[in-house]
Amino acid sequence: MISPDADFKQRTLDSFAKQPAMATLGVTVESVEAGRVVLALAHCADLTQQHGFLHAGMVATALDSACGYAAFTLMPAGAGVLTIEFKINLLAPARGPLLRCEGVVTKAGRTISVVDGQAYQFAPGSSERKLVATMTATIMTVTGRDDVRH
Amino acid sequence: MISPDADFKQRTLDSFAKQPAMATLGVTVESVEAGRVVLALAHCADLTQQHGFLHAGMVATALDSACGYAAFTLMPAGAGVLTIEFKINLLAPARGPLLRCEGVVTKAGRTISVVDGQAYQFAPGSSERKLVATMTATIMTVTGRDDVRH
Amino acid sequence: MISPDADFKQRTLDSFAKQPAMATLGVTVESVEAGRVVLALAHCADLTQQHGFLHAGMVATALDSACGYAAFTLMPAGAGVLTIEFKINLLAPARGPLLRCEGVVTKAGRTISVVDGQAYQFAPGSSERKLVATMTATIMTVTGRDDVRH
Amino acid sequence: MISPDADFKQRTLDSFAKQPAMATLGVTVESVEAGRVVLALAHCADLTQQHGFLHAGMVATALDSACGYAAFTLMPAGAGVLTIEFKINLLAPARGPLLRCEGVVTKAGRTISVVDGQAYQFAPGSSERKLVATMTATIMTVTGRDDVRH
Numbered sequence: 001m002i003s004p005d006a007d008f009k010q011r012t013l014d015s016f017a018k019q020p021a022m023a024t025l026g027v028t029v030e031s032v033e034a035g036r037v038v039l040a041l042a043h044c045a046d047l048t049q050q051h052g053f054l055h056a057g058m059v060a061t062a063l064d065s066a067c068g069y070a071a072f073t074l075m076p077a078g079a080g081v082l083t084i085e086f087k088i089n090l091l092a093p094a095r096g097p098l099l100r101c102e103g104v105v106t107k108a109g110r111t112i113s114v115v116d117g118q119a120y121q122f123a124p125g126s127s128e129r130k131l132v133a134t135m136t137a138t139i140m141t142v143t144g145r146d147d148v149r150h
Numbered sequence: 151m152i153s154p155d156a157d158f159k160q161r162t163l164d165s166f167a168k169q170p171a172m173a174t175l176g177v178t179v180e181s182v183e184a185g186r187v188v189l190a191l192a193h194c195a196d197l198t199q200q201h202g203f204l205h206a207g208m209v210a211t212a213l214d215s216a217c218g219y220a221a222f223t224l225m226p227a228g229a230g231v232l233t234i235e236f237k238i239n240l241l242a243p244a245r246g247p248l249l250r251c252e253g254v255v256t257k258a259g260r261t262i263s264v265v266d267g268q269a270y271q272f273a274p275g276s277s278e279r280k281l282v283a284t285m286t287a288t289i290m291t292v293t294g295r296d297d298v299r300h
Numbered sequence: 301m302i303s304p305d306a307d308f309k310q311r312t313l314d315s316f317a318k319q320p321a322m323a324t325l326g327v328t329v330e331s332v333e334a335g336r337v338v339l340a341l342a343h344c345a346d347l348t349q350q351h352g353f354l355h356a357g358m359v360a361t362a363l364d365s366a367c368g369y370a371a372f373t374l375m376p377a378g379a380g381v382l383t384i385e386f387k388i389n390l391l392a393p394a395r396g397p398l399l400r401c402e403g404v405v406t407k408a409g410r411t412i413s414v415v416d417g418q419a420y421q422f423a424p425g426s427s428e429r430k431l432v433a434t435m436t437a438t439i440m441t442v443t444g445r446d447d448v449r450h
Numbered sequence: 451m452i453s454p455d456a457d458f459k460q461r462t463l464d465s466f467a468k469q470p471a472m473a474t475l476g477v478t479v480e481s482v483e484a485g486r487v488v489l490a491l492a493h494c495a496d497l498t499q500q501h502g503f504l505h506a507g508m509v510a511t512a513l514d515s516a517c518g519y520a521a522f523t524l525m526p527a528g529a530g531v532l533t534i535e536f537k538i539n540l541l542a543p544a545r546g547p548l549l550r551c552e553g554v555v556t557k558a559g560r561t562i563s564v565v566d567g568q569a570y571q572f573a574p575g576s577s578e579r580k581l582v583a584t585m586t587a588t589i590m591t592v593t594g595r596d597d598v599r600h
Contacts, residue, residue: 021205024196046174051298055171056233057211064207083206084412085438087237087387087537089564089586091557093297106584107541111411112384112440114539114584134556134564136539136586138385138438140412147243148201234562235588237387237537239414239436241407256434257391261561262534262590264389264434284406284414286389286436288535288588290562321505324496346474351598355471356533357511364507383506387537393597447543448501 001035001105005077008034012069015081019065027062027101035105037069043096054094059101059119059133063088066103067115067137074108079141080148084112086137094132098122103137113139151185151255155227158184162219165231169215177212185255187219193246204244209251209269209283213238216253217265217287224258229291230298234262236287244282248272253287263289301335301405305377308334312369315381319365327362335405337369343396354394359401359419359433363388366403367415367437374408379441380448384412386437394432398422403437413439451485451555455527458484462519465531469515477512477551485555487519493546504544509551509569509583513538516553517565517587524558529591530598534562536587544582548572553587563589 005011009032016022016029022039025047030038041054041062049055064086072081103117117135122128142148155161159182166172166179172189175197180188191204191212199205214236222231253267267285272278292298305311309332316322316329322339325347330338341354341362349355364386372381403417417435422428442448455461462482466472472489475497480488491504491512499505514536522531553567567585572578592598 015200018200019198019205020195021197021199021208045170047171048169049171050165050168051230055169055211055215056236057207057214058171060210060214060236061205061207064210065205080201083240085237085239085385085414085436086206086210087235087586089235089556089588090233091564106539107581114385114541116584131557134566134586136385136537136584138539235535235564235586237436239406239438241414256389257431264391264535266434281407284416284436286387286434286535288389315500318500319498319505320495321497321499321508345470347471348469349471350465350468351530355469355511355515356536357507357514358471360510360514360536361505361507364510365505380501383540385537385539386506386510387535389535390533 001074003034003074007077008073011077012073015072016069022065025058025061027065032073034073035070037066037073037103039066039101041099056090059094060088062101063117063119063133063135064137066101067117067135068139070103070105070115071113071139074105075141079143080145082140082142082148084138084140086135088133088135090133092130092132094121096121098124111141115139151224153184153224158223161227162223165222166219172215175208175211177215182223184223185220187216187223187253189216189251191249206240209244210238212251213267213269213283213285214287216251217267217285218289220253220255220265221263221289224255225291229293230295232290232292232298234288234290236285238283238285240283242280242282244271246271248274261291265289301374303334303374307377308373311377312373315372316369322365325358325361327365332373334373335370337366337373337403339366339401341399356390359394360388362401363417363419363433363435364437366401367417367435368439370403370405370415371413371439374405375441379443380445382440382442382448384438384440386435388433388435390433392430392432394421396421398424411441415439451524453484453524457527458523461527462523465522466519472515475508475511477515480550482523484523485520487516487523487553489516489551491549491551506540509544510538512551513567513569513583513585514587516551517567517585518589520553520555520565521563521589524555525591529593530595532590532592532598534588534590536585538583538585540583542580542582544571546571548574561591565589
């Protein structure tokens with residue numbers, strides 16, 4: 001995929017850095033390409049549910065950000081990004097220690113984009129990985145609204 | 151709706167208290183009835199995205215918990231609750247100051263339950279409220295698994 | 301809810317009449333109000349799956365139409381309606397003999413509307429009804445496209 | 451993927467043949483592998499909506515069947531298959547002339563399977579194809595119920 005904005009990578013990193021929720025949860029950027037963003041999240045006891053797994057909402061948060069920013073890379077400079085809706089399927093308990101969340105644009109539209117995401121968990125140094133969740137997100141390109149900008 | 155477990159309220163509160171993620175995000179219990187759970191979340195800068203709204207994932211986290219626990223109230227004692235999947239539609243930016251997340255069981259099945267959730271924002275003392283998100287969650291009753299218990 | 305188009309009812313009936321799929325499946329209009337449309341579908345052996353229930357896709361088709369037209373009633377004259385996505389939960393087998401599909405607008409936006417739908421089955425003359433499916437649909441208002449008009 | 455049932459292919463074809471809805475809509479089987487089923491649907495004026503495109507519900511019906519049968523191939527002999535829920539994103543108008551619907555199992559569980567589907571349209575003899583819809587379906591393996599069998 002090709003972005004209409006040569007500066008899409010820096011623009012995406014700058015917007016990500018403005019999300020306090022990402023810092024609070026410890027989500028970091030692994031890679032930003034045109035139409036594909038990968039985020040990482042380390043297992044953290046503060047973000048677990050009653051069985052000691054990462055709360056489904058935390059997986060959803062990281063996946064939603066990966067999906068939203070994947071769409072954002074293909075938007076024109078100055079546009080804002082909003083998630084209209086997403087669906088997540090939780091396939092396995094998120095036990096950690098590391099979670100990688102990847103969002104890939106399936107369709108980039110002028111107003112509406114559809115992005116598919118996958119969350120894998122793995123151990124550092126291991127080549128094994130386990131799919132723990134999949135997401136489909138519908139993302140809107142917003143222009144001309146002062147409260148929704150990059 | 152009627153719970154098969156006379157002690158469902160305390161059982162639900164106990165399980166909720168074991169979720170570190172709820173404390174981390176500041177989610178609290180407003181009410182627990184058979185088939186209906188209401189949680190509350192105060193706007194908090196640490197949980198916002200780049201436009202200053204509550205991150206969609208935070209709204210999803212609170213709504214998922216409300217939906218999961220609504221199903222949990224109708225489960226037999228000793229059962230565990232797992233979210234299989236959910237879909238969330240984000241209808242308006244979550245500006246705060248307060249968010250109320252309500253989960254109501256639409257269908258309680260032996261294995262699979264379907265729960266609908268709504269998130270409203272409002273100001274203390276005001277009678278106005280605004281619908282910011284809706285969710286449909288598919289929840290599983292888990293028995294006989296040591297790693298998934300109330 | 302109030303439609304910006306005084307003629308919304310006739311406009312909706314006219315559009316529905318132009319859908320060959322509705323005639324093929326035997327879907328009929330029960331009522332059209334601003335923000336709410338009810339369609340009906342009789343059980344028909346030609347539309348069943350291997351267990352003799354109405355195929356999930358048939359329930360989805362009628363519910364999607366009810367949801368899309370519910371949003372359509374609130375659109376300005378001349379606009380076209382497109383379903384961006386929907387999710388359906390199937391709560392009980394659709395055994396018939398009659399299925400009523402109701403779509404109600406949850407949020408009417410300028411570009412994006414969210415509509416919730418419910419499908420009930422019942423027998424003629426009986427006051428009992430059973431919820432067999434729920435839907436949430438995201439609907440787009442389309443203007444300025446010659447191939448997508450009322 | 452490997453099926454626990456050596457006879458999965460014939461079992462799937464037999465079940466498909468028992469779905470009157472598939473014959474009514476003109477859906478045919480292109481291929482059946484363990485964990486993957488491809489169905490085909492020709493554009494047909496009787497199944498269109500008001501703009502002349504295939505009705506979204508028809509695309510959903512064929513995709514749901516492809517997803518359900520993909521899960522079915524991995525079930526033990528004697529099990530029944532039920533769709534619990536699905537979500538579909540409609541990416542482009544289904545203009546035809548041919549639609550190919552592919553369901554691939556993402557996770558095969560003992561009780562719950564998750565299947566992802568894609569619908570492509572193309573012209574006979576052309577190597578071009580266009581993605582018109584994607585689906586994620588949650589499918590249940592049903593045993594011990596007389597009304598839900600292969």
